[in-house]
Amino acid sequence: MFDSLKERFENIFANLRGKGKLTEEDINIALREVRRALLEADVNFKVVKDVVEAIRTRATGRQVVESVTPSQLIFTIVYEELVRIMGDAPVPLAVSPKPPTVYMMVGLQGSGKTTTSVKIARRMLKGHKPLVVACDLRRPAAVDQLRVLAEKAGVPFFGPEPGERDAVAVAKKSRAFAESRLCDLIILDTAGRLQLDDELMCELEEMKSASEPTEILLVVDSMTGQEAVNVADAFNKRLGLTGVVLTKLDGDARGGPALAVRAAAGVPIKLAGCGEKTEDLELFDARRMAQRIIGMGDMEGLIEKV
Amino acid sequence: NKWTQSVSNIFSDDPVTDDFWDELEESLILGDVGVDTTEELITELKRIMVERRITKRGELKAEFAGLLVSRLEAVPKMGAPLDLSAKPSVIIMIGVNGSGKTTTSGKLASQLKGEGKRVIMAAADTFRAAAIEQLKAWGGRAGVRVVAQAPESDPAAVVYDSIMAAKASGADVIIADTAGRLHTKSNLMEELSKIARVIKREIPEGPAEVLIVLDAVTGQNGFIQAETFAKAMPVTGVVLTKFDNTSKGGIVIAIADRLKMPIRYVGLGEGVDDLQLFEPKTFVETLLDVRDAE
Ligand SMILES: Nc1nc2c(ncn2[C@@H]2O[C@H](COP(=O)(O)OP(=O)(O)OP(=O)(O)O)[C@@H](O)[C@H]2O)c(=O)[nH]1
Ligand SMILES: Nc1nc2c(ncn2[C@@H]2O[C@H](COP(=O)(O)OP(=O)(O)OP(=O)(O)O)[C@@H](O)[C@H]2O)c(=O)[nH]1
Ligand SMILES: [Mg+2]
Ligand SMILES: [Mg+2]
Numbered sequence: 363m364f365d366s367l368k369e370r371f372e373n374i375f376a377n378l379r380g381k382g383k384l385t386e387e388d389i390n391i392a393l394r395e396v397r398r399a400l401l402e403a404d405v406n407f408k409v410v411k412d413v414v415e416a417i418r419t420r421a422t423g424r425q426v427v428e429s430v431t432p433s434q435l436i437f438t439i440v441y442e443e444l445v446r447i448m449g450d451a452p453v454p455l456a457v458s459p460k461p462p463t464v465y466m467m468v469g470l471q472g473s474g475k476t477t478t479s480v481k482i483a484r485r486m487l488k489g490h491k492p493l494v495v496a497c498d499l500r501r502p503a504a505v506d507q508l509r510v511l512a513e514k515a516g517v518p519f520f521g522p523e524p525g526e527r528d529a530v531a532v533a534k535k536s537r538a539f540a541e542s543r544l545c546d547l548i549i550l551d552t553a554g555r556l557q558l559d560d561e562l563m564c565e566l567e568e569m570k571s572a573s574e575p576t577e578i579l580l581v582v583d584s585m586t587g588q589e590a591v592n593v594a595d596a597f598n599k600r601l602g603l604t605g606v607v608l609t610k611l612d613g614d615a616r617g618g619p620a621l622a623v624r625a626a627a628g629v630p631i632k633l634a635g636c637g638e639k640t641e642d643l644e645l646f647d648a649r650r651m652a653q654r655i656i657g658m659g660d661m662e663g664l665i666e667k668v
Numbered sequence: 669n670k671w672t673q674s675v676s677n678i679f680s681d682d683p684v685t686d687d688f689w690d691e692l693e694e695s696l697i698l699g700d701v702g703v704d705t706t707e708e709l710i711t712e713l714k715r716i717m718v719e720r721r722i723t724k725r726g727e728l729k730a731e732f733a734g735l736l737v738s739r740l741e742a743v744p745k746m747g748a749p750l751d752l753s754a755k756p757s758v759i760i761m762i763g764v765n766g767s768g769k770t771t772t773s774g775k776l777a778s779q780l781k782g783e784g785k786r787v788i789m790a791a792a793d794t795f796r797a798a799a800i801e802q803l804k805a806w807g808g809r810a811g812v813r814v815v816a817q818a819p820e821s822d823p824a825a826v827v828y829d830s831i832m833a834a835k836a837s838g839a840d841v842i843i844a845d846t847a848g849r850l851h852t853k854s855n856l857m858e859e860l861s862k863i864a865r866v867i868k869r870e871i872p873e874g875p876a877e878v879l880i881v882l883d884a885v886t887g888q889n890g891f892i893q894a895e896t897f898a899k900a901m902p903v904t905g906v907v908l909t910k911f912d913n914t915s916k917g918g919i920v921i922a923i924a925d926r927l928k929m930p931i932r933y934v935g936l937g938e939g940v941d942d943l944q945l946f947e948p949k950t951f952v953e954t955l956l957d958v959r960d961a962e
Contacts, residue, residue, distance in 0.1 A: 401703050404887035407694055470885065471910060471938070472766025501938070502805030506798035514797075556913050585764065587700035587887025589915035610765060613850040615889035638765065638796070 367399040367440070367656040371433040384432055389421050392436045403655045404618030406591045409447075409625045416443050437656070444652035447621055452645045453630040455482070456604065458576045461546040462537065463490075466573070467607075468566055468597060469581035471554030474609035474635055476504065478581050479551040480511040481635065481643040486547055487517070493545035495536040496521040497529040497569065498553035508551050515640045518543055529553065530568045537573070550575070557596030566601055577604045579632070582619055584611050590619035591626040598627035608646065609635035620651050679729035684717065688725050692732075699916035699955050700887050705925060709735065733952050736921070740948040745905065745930040747946040750877050752785070756834035757876035758827075758842045758867050761907075762860060762897055765848030767881045768909030768935055770799065773845040774806025775935070775943035781812055786839040790830035791816035792823040792863065793847035803845050809940050823847065823859060824866040831870045851896035860900040874902070879932065881907045884917035894923045908946065909935035916955045 371392065393414050400410045420439050426432050457463050465482065467475040476498070483492035494512050496519070498504035505521045512519040520536045533550050540548050550573065555562035570578065580603050582590060597603055606623050611634050620631055631646040678691045689710060696706040709732075716722070716731050740746050750759065759776070761769040770793065777787045789807055791814055793799035800816050807814035815830040823846060830842050846863070849856035868874045878901045882890055897903060906924075908917050911934045920931050931946040 398703050401697060402888050404700075404889070407697050470913070472768065472883065474766065501802075502809075503798040503802035506801045507796075510797035556910075558914060583766065583883075583885075585883075585887060585889045585893075586885050587890075587915065587919065588698045589700075589885045589913065592914060593885075610850065612852070613764070613889065614852050614892065615887070618887065 370395045384424055388432055396440055403616030404587050406588055406622040409621050413443055441652050445648050448624050448648035449630050453632055456576050462540050462548050464548045464573050464575040465577045466550045466575040467579055468552055473581045473583045475581045476508050476551050478607050478635055479549045480515050480640045483517040483549050484515045484640050485643055490547045491545045492547040493518045493540045494549045497532050497550050499529050500553045530572050533569050533573045557593050563600050580606045582606055582608055582623055584608050584617045585615040586619045590622040594623035594627040603627050603629045605629055605632040607633045612636045616655050679726050681726050683723055684725050699918035701918035702888055702922045705922045736952045737948045740924050743924045743928050743930045752841055754873055754876050756839055756842050759877045760844045760875050761879055761881055762846055763881035764850055767883045769881045770802050770845050772881055772907050773843045774810055777812040777843050778810035778940045780841055785841050787812045787841045788830055788834050788839045789814045790827050790842055790844040792826045792844045794819055794821050794823050795847040824863045827863050828866050851893050857900040864901050877904045879905050879907050884908050884911045884913055885915040886919055890919040891922050894927055905930050905932035907933045912936045918955055
């Protein structure tokens with residue numbers, strides 16, 4: 363259904379010669395397509411507006427050199443802008459100088475918090491002794507899910523006593539348990555919640571002040587639409603996020619939320635989930651993400667020429 | 669909220685200008701309706717405006733709501749209760765990871781049981797950690813029996829077992845919860861086709877309902893999801909979950925309009941009673957952020 367931006371550009375510029383200055387008309391036509399492609403990739407409406415204006419500024423009056431077409435020139439500018447917004451270099455997870463390091467996983471229902479908790483633990487097995495903690499006492503079998511995943515991945519697990527209803531208490535108790543097992547990294551898996559659920563957002567605030575997390579990571583499903591901005595903004599305002607994990611990138615969603623959460627919360631996207639297994643976790647790569655959003659490979663070669 | 673603008677302002681007493689169309693476009697796109705469908709709807713509303721000689725924004729409100737509702741209602745079975753005339757009737761829940769299949773299975777089981785039906789749930793998600801326990805917990809809440817096998821067993825075999833159990837005990841309805849899967853994974857989509865074949869062998873009419881479960885927060889990928897799942901199984905409807913979020917679920921307009929798939933239910937929370945039949949009018953009012961659109 364969605365043609366890539368590249369195909370669209372090639373169609374528009376089919377009759378244009380690759381020489382001289384870009385006219386205002388050329389740029390307008392191109393930007394209309396850029397706007398459409400970004401919206402279809404679920405980039406937030408407001409972000410799209412800003413990106414398009416930034417591109418207009420950069421493209422206006424640009425000389426087109428011999429070796430590239432106008433389409434390639436604008437394309438490169440689009441790509442560079444996207445990378446700029448998402449942040450150029452990957453940002454690693456922080457480790458506290460004073461152990462234990464604590465990570466708190468937060469996000470909407472079903473975004474991938476539980477799975478990602480174990481993925482991160484598994485990744486940190488090199489050099490650390492992580493503990494995953496079940497602080498979702500609401501969703502049926504959420505504790506079991508974390509326990510089973512942790513067992514399979516060979517990661518220590520801490521959960522509530524039968525009948526325990528206070529997630530903050532579990533988070534607190536996990537500290538002593540971690541100490542007794544010589545675990546230096548605690549990963550708190552929390553229950554999914556809507557950003558507008560005041561009661562549950564309060565629970566996270568309490569958990570934050572009780573466990574002083576090194577990282578508070580928002581887990582965002584890459585299939586999310588325009589709402590991603592509001593989610594990131596609201597979680598950030600309440601909790602002060604330190605990073606984002608984008609999940610389910612093994613599908614074919616273009617991944618516009620990557621731009622949105624970055625623009626809304628200003629925190630880096632640190633990791634990318636790319637499968638259901640606990641080894642399916644990668645460092646977030648803004649360049650690959652930008653290529654995915656506009657739907658084409660190898661931009662780096664082109665950039666050299668432009 | 670600084671990102672979303674209040675849409676009720678759009679339909680003010682002011683005259684219709686270019687700004688009006690820009691604002692309407694923005695609100696639809698922010699609701700995840702998608703660019704193509706948004707453009708189509710705006711063209712259609714412009715036509716209506718000329719035809720009815722409308723000059724004020726406010727007068728377009730009812731017209732637009734009516735236009736959306738009629739497009740939705742043009743799809744057969746929009747908001748219709750499930751067709752459970754066969755005995756037993758098999759309902760299958762399908763969809764991508766984390767959309768709300770298991771929760772919706774539990775809510776639906778409870779609702780149907782409340783209507784006096786004898787219900788069995790089939791734990792056909794044998795893949796995800798503790799998916800079986802999760803469904804069993806819902807079975808406990810709803811007071812409904814859950815047919816299950818060990819983790820990693822064949823989902824089609826679980827569905828087969830549940831049909832045998834239903835036939836033996838005279839149950840009316842089977843609700844099969846399946847594992848979440850991304851529509852891009854062809855081996856997992858083939859697994860769904862296999863489940864469909866097993867059902868057809870035992871019940872020649874096939875599954876009574878195949879419901880694709882879609883998170884209201886989903887963007888444009890939702891359209892491709894619906895289209896691809898329909899190739900593996902004859903989808904009979906969409907369940908829009910997590911509609912208690914502020915997201916508008918506008919993607920279902922494109923799904924309804926272009927794929928002709930009816931939306932049957934909406935999920936409005938995590939509780940056992942938070943499931944309602946889909947009402948086009950309520951949906952449109954939420955999408956446009958306007959109350960009492962006549
Ligand atoms: N394909 C794919 N599936 C994923 C990925 N991450 C998580 N999932 C799946 O998404 C679904 C939801 O993941 P969970 O980890 O249970 O999500 P959660 O945020 O803990 O959910 P709640 O606790 O119910 O709010 C499960 O089926 C996971 O297997 C990913 O990167 N790719
Ligand atoms: N707020 C809200 N949460 C919901 C709704 N429906 C489901 N959820 C939550 O969404 C999360 C995922 O729901 P599940 O039923 O586990 O989703 P699933 O599709 O079975 O997930 P997988 O089997 O992992 O693919 C859980 O935390 C549910 O409690 C709803 O209508 N509103
Ligand atoms: Mg969870
Ligand atoms: Mg499930």
